[in-house]
Amino acid sequence: MNMSSDCEETSDCSTGNARDSLKPEEARGALFANLAALFATQGHYDQARPFIQHALTLLPSNVQATITAVYIDLMVGRSQDAVARLKQCTRVSFVPGRLEVRAA
Template sequence: MFFLRGALFANLAALFATQGHYDQAKPFIQHALTVLPNNVQATITAVYIDLMVGRSQDAVARLKQCTRVSFVPGRLEVRAS
């Protein structure tokens, strides 16, 4: 049940973000990451939102915190689950 809720929040955040409504997307992605802290899709959506609102340091920090994303300066690798 928690996974479905997290996935719904992540999808809503992605929808708002792709439409350019970053302020509306932020609460949804925060809820998604609370429920699914290591979900790659939610993390990448959060990184996208951070980058689009000019918070590049937050985006890098978020990538470093996700255990399923390997961050090497100049390179990004995502491991399959």
């Protein structure tokens, strides 16, 4: 998760470098989100879940944390929770429809 290119997590983006203006709780939230993403990419979803919950508590409108949480929910079979998260996220468009999954 590249914090320098996403200014929505910070209160001041005028400097062009979001890392310089991160508050401690925002930095902790970003760290938790990154750890969750790391565990999730390694397939350790049970270890990722507490980290993503902490991240979303600290950064409830963080798109990257929300997408990571959606990914974790989908991978552990909680598709309804994933859809609910997407509907709550104001920066993600949700288009209801039928999802088809094809085996590779």
